[in-house]
Amino acid sequence: MVSKERAGAGSVDEPTDQLALRRANLSRTLRHIRTNGPRSRAAIAAATGLHKATVSSLVDELLSRRLVREIGTEHSGAAGRPGRGIALSPDVGAVGIEINVDYLAVHGSDLTGRTVIEKRVSFDAKGRDVERCLDDLTQAAQRTLAELVRRGVTPVGLTVAVPGLVDVARGVVVLAPNLGWRDVPVATRLAHGLDPDLWIGVDNDANLAALAEYTWGVAAGTDDLVYLTGEVGVGGGVIVNGRLLRGADGFSGEVGHLPLDPGGDLCGCGRIGCWETKVGLAELVRRATPDAAYGLEQGPIPDPEERVAEVLRRLGRGDKAVAAAVAEVGRWLGHGGAILVNLFNPRVIVLGGYFAELADHLIPSAQANLARLAVASTAARCHFVASHLGFTAAARGGAGVVVERMIEDPTAVSLAPAPTLAAAR
Amino acid sequence: MVSKERAGAGSVDEPTDQLALRRANLSRTLRHIRTNGPRSRAAIAAATGLHKATVSSLVDELLSRRLVREIGTEHSGAAGRPGRGIALSPDVGAVGIEINVDYLAVHGSDLTGRTVIEKRVSFDAKGRDVERCLDDLTQAAQRTLAELVRRGVTPVGLTVAVPGLVDVARGVVVLAPNLGWRDVPVATRLAHGLDPDLWIGVDNDANLAALAEYTWGVAAGTDDLVYLTGEVGVGGGVIVNGRLLRGADGFSGEVGHLPLDPGGDLCGCGRIGCWETKVGLAELVRRATPDAAYGLEQGPIPDPEERVAEVLRRLGRGDKAVAAAVAEVGRWLGHGGAILVNLFNPRVIVLGGYFAELADHLIPSAQANLARLAVASTAARCHFVASHLGFTAAARGGAGVVVERMIEDPTAVSLAPAPTLAAAR
Numbered sequence: 001m002v003s004k005e006r007a008g009a010g011s012v013d014e015p016t017d018q019l020a021l022r023r024a025n026l027s028r029t030l031r032h033i034r035t036n037g038p039r040s041r042a043a044i045a046a047a048t049g050l051h052k053a054t055v056s057s058l059v060d061e062l063l064s065r066r067l068v069r070e071i072g073t074e075h076s077g078a079a080g081r082p083g084r085g086i087a088l089s090p091d092v093g094a095v096g097i098e099i100n101v102d103y104l105a106v107h108g109s110d111l112t113g114r115t116v117i118e119k120r121v122s123f124d125a126k127g128r129d130v131e132r133c134l135d136d137l138t139q140a141a142q143r144t145l146a147e148l149v150r151r152g153v154t155p156v157g158l159t160v161a162v163p164g165l166v167d168v169a170r171g172v173v174v175l176a177p178n179l180g181w182r183d184v185p186v187a188t189r190l191a192h193g194l195d196p197d198l199w200i201g202v203d204n205d206a207n208l209a210a211l212a213e214y215t216w217g218v219a220a221g222t223d224d225l226v227y228l229t230g231e232v233g234v235g236g237g238v239i240v241n242g243r244l245l246r247g248a249d250g251f252s253g254e255v256g257h258l259p260l261d262p263g264g265d266l267c268g269c270g271r272i273g274c275w276e277t278k279v280g281l282a283e284l285v286r287r288a289t290p291d292a293a294y295g296l297e298q299g300p301i302p303d304p305e306e307r308v309a310e311v312l313r314r315l316g317r318g319d320k321a322v323a324a325a326v327a328e329v330g331r332w333l334g335h336g337g338a339i340l341v342n343l344f345n346p347r348v349i350v351l352g353g354y355f356a357e358l359a360d361h362l363i364p365s366a367q368a369n370l371a372r373l374a375v376a377s378t379a380a381r382c383h384f385v386a387s388h389l390g391f392t393a394a395a396r397g398g399a400g401v402v403v404e405r406m407i408e409d410p411t412a413v414s415l416a417p418a419p420t421l422a423a424a425r
Numbered sequence: 426m427v428s429k430e431r432a433g434a435g436s437v438d439e440p441t442d443q444l445a446l447r448r449a450n451l452s453r454t455l456r457h458i459r460t461n462g463p464r465s466r467a468a469i470a471a472a473t474g475l476h477k478a479t480v481s482s483l484v485d486e487l488l489s490r491r492l493v494r495e496i497g498t499e500h501s502g503a504a505g506r507p508g509r510g511i512a513l514s515p516d517v518g519a520v521g522i523e524i525n526v527d528y529l530a531v532h533g534s535d536l537t538g539r540t541v542i543e544k545r546v547s548f549d550a551k552g553r554d555v556e557r558c559l560d561d562l563t564q565a566a567q568r569t570l571a572e573l574v575r576r577g578v579t580p581v582g583l584t585v586a587v588p589g590l591v592d593v594a595r596g597v598v599v600l601a602p603n604l605g606w607r608d609v610p611v612a613t614r615l616a617h618g619l620d621p622d623l624w625i626g627v628d629n630d631a632n633l634a635a636l637a638e639y640t641w642g643v644a645a646g647t648d649d650l651v652y653l654t655g656e657v658g659v660g661g662g663v664i665v666n667g668r669l670l671r672g673a674d675g676f677s678g679e680v681g682h683l684p685l686d687p688g689g690d691l692c693g694c695g696r697i698g699c700w701e702t703k704v705g706l707a708e709l710v711r712r713a714t715p716d717a718a719y720g721l722e723q724g725p726i727p728d729p730e731e732r733v734a735e736v737l738r739r740l741g742r743g744d745k746a747v748a749a750a751v752a753e754v755g756r757w758l759g760h761g762g763a764i765l766v767n768l769f770n771p772r773v774i775v776l777g778g779y780f781a782e783l784a785d786h787l788i789p790s791a792q793a794n795l796a797r798l799a800v801a802s803t804a805a806r807c808h809f810v811a812s813h814l815g816f817t818a819a820a821r822g823g824a825g826v827v828v829e830r831m832i833e834d835p836t837a838v839s840l841a842p843a844p845t846l847a848a849a850r
Contacts, residue, residue, distance in 0.1 A: 247770020248649040375616025
């Protein structure tokens with residue numbers, strides 16, 4: 001009574017026609033291989049409940065789209081005869097680029113998840129107007145895409161990560177206070193300088209980093225997870241029940257300007273006592289190295305990495321005043337963390353940006369204050385952990401979004417059969 | 426190629442055997458009727474893609490389980506011949522009971538959503554020990570269930586709503602500070618005094634009220650919604666992308682003890698500057714009617730409804746000091762609201778409890794402060810609205826959870842065919 005073909009669809013939305021059904025089964029096949037590693041056609045059929053003939057046809061299409069390849073190793077599932085293994089293709093990939101106040105980070109990876117390119121370059125976003133920033137961003141994208149092609153990987157898409165509110169559907173940065181951007185149509189602007197077939201997305205940096213943490217990070221697979229990044233601004237991304245929380249407009253997780261202290265300092269945003277004024281990089285530098293501090297009114301912090309390195313050096317020398325200053329920042333990290341725990345009840349709060357670099361010194365006081373202030377702290381376990389993904393978490397998440405899109409609908413990818421296509425365009 | 430029978434399942438989890446498939450199709454049929462109103466078998470078949478013979482068999486089973494009934498009116502879908510209408514049954518129902526610091530609220534409804542019983546009685550939870558509370562709760566449940574049966578509705582389940590952290594899976598109240606409860610096995614305890622076939626659940630009151638708002642309230646169907654209830658405590662429930670946010674342990678949405686003012690007052694919980702100390706009922710009473718105020722140290726507020734009524738009377742007389750006091754509470758409502766908006770980006774914040782009663786006086790200053798403090802306020806629309814569900818929102822949501830459970834798996838309901846079953850047990 002149950003059609004085996006039909007049993008393969010398995011998505012929330014019922015495919016309503018044969019094309020949608022085919023798409024769903026192509027997607028299902030790719031996901032199965034991604035989750036379980038290279039498999040023979042017979043093993044895929046046995047595990048998915050699809051007919052063997054259907055699987056053969058699906059694999060043929062995925063091969064012609066260059067999304068999978070045959071590998072020599074013989075693989076077989078419990079129920080299947082040995083056959084050639086079908087693996088995700090290393091010939092197709094995606095790019096993520098993060099633009100932040102003081103750097104650009106790029107990440108390029110292939111379908112298998114292998115990192116092909118990863119780097120960060122200093123960049124002064126505040127010192128350039130929006131148009132100049134977009135020119136530089138376009139050039140960085142062109143260079144990264146070309147580099148990926150040189151390494152034999154055809155990119156199908158690009159996501160730009162931005163520290164601000166993003167209208168994901170339109171690819172517009174609505175507001176990025178630390179960049180000084182408002183209503184900037186990043187996707188449209190980048191499209192002018194890039195291959196018209198390339199899919200271009202724009203998303204919030206911390207949201208993308210949260211996805212990267214959920215997929216590849218220290219707490220990968222933790223279904224309720226908050227990611228925090230400490231930079232000049234403080235960003236947040238929230239995974240709820242295994243999915244990125246977006247909210248009604250895609251503006252959720254804006255942790256930097258939580259008003260936590262009505263008696264506190266003026267924030268760069270014009271409000272009082274925002275979390276950023278307690279745990280942002282400027283506050284860390286001001287507290288921990290007052291002899292070398294820059295006020296907000298003096299513009300961006302010069303060479304932020306050097307500032308964090310200096311704090312670490314002083315901590316290493318056993319400087320008690322610096323340790324006390326960092327602990328105080330940690331207490332405020334726990335204070336805001338308690339709000340996140342009360343509201344989201346996550347299992348883990350992953351710390352990125354400078355928080356990760358100073359994690360050993362911040363976490364003890366942060367965790368103690370979290371335990372003191374969070375209502376459910378005796379009943380719920382939630383702990384701070386340092387991200388291991390380094391400076392390209394957001395860019396990596398951006399590439400991941402493109403890959404996810406490709407796996408969700410493999411028919412949306414238009415690649416010529418020859419691997420030299422991109423160069424030939 | 427696509428089996429029509431199979432096409433009916435449409436759930437995220439693939440049914441893996443015939444029983445699961447049958448269950449999924451029974452559920453799908455019930456949902457279709459609930460969403461679209463009474464339908465003929467032919468219309469159900471046309472809309473769901475199930476075979477007519479399959480639909481007839483499914484409807485027969487639902488009739489024998491008394492979850493649907495045939496009604497005289499002829500209904501037909503566009504593609505179907507006229508036939509007798511199949512409607513949800515008014516013979517089967519569910520109960521929700523909310524226990525709070527100063528009242529018990531009960532709600533009984535049938536499968537069609539019709540309210541059969543709804544009332545609230547004063548109750549002094551703080552004046553009784555836990556055992557006595559549970560005895561009273563059991564008696565209230567017995568009375569409500571018996572009353573439902575007298576009115577011709579057989580109850581299949583009961584949900585208890587509690588203002589605190591609830592382990593939903595085990596039916597245990599982990600912590601309810603305002604009741605003074607810790608680790609109370611409510612479900613097990615109630616089961617002793619009730620029909621052993623009855624399903625008994627326990628859940629957080631504000632979570633249940635949020636579900637009720639999402640289903641029947643003023644902002645019903647708004648996929649990103651926060652519900653706040655102002656009582657002695659302040660509770661919150663969050664709907665994210667059309668689903669209740671639960672978090673890793675089910676402890677999400679604990680808004681009452683968000684630490685918002687490090688320079689503020691001592692809260693009953695022992696922390697400083699919790700949101701409850703700014704917008705809880707005790708603070709409203711203290712600010713608005715200082716001549717008649719009760720401090721926290723004096724125990725629960727006597728007759729809270731009378732206190733709110735007195736505030737309303739004074740506002741009605743144009744008392745400027747009272748208006749200023751209420752506006753100040755409203756400002757703090759907006760302050761905490763900004764945190765919720767920054768983190769969840771909801772479209773609506775629904776106000777329940779005393780917030781709803783004073784909504785006209787609280788919302789102007791709350792909305793203004795929200796606009797000032799929320800980062801995305803210029804880009805995202807989020808407004809405060811007063812709940813229309815009144816004092817039984819949580820209890821109603823509790824009954825709704827039972828009905829949802831019944832619709833999700835109609836085979837879990839064991840009802841004898843005769844409508845007098847419950848009385849005969």
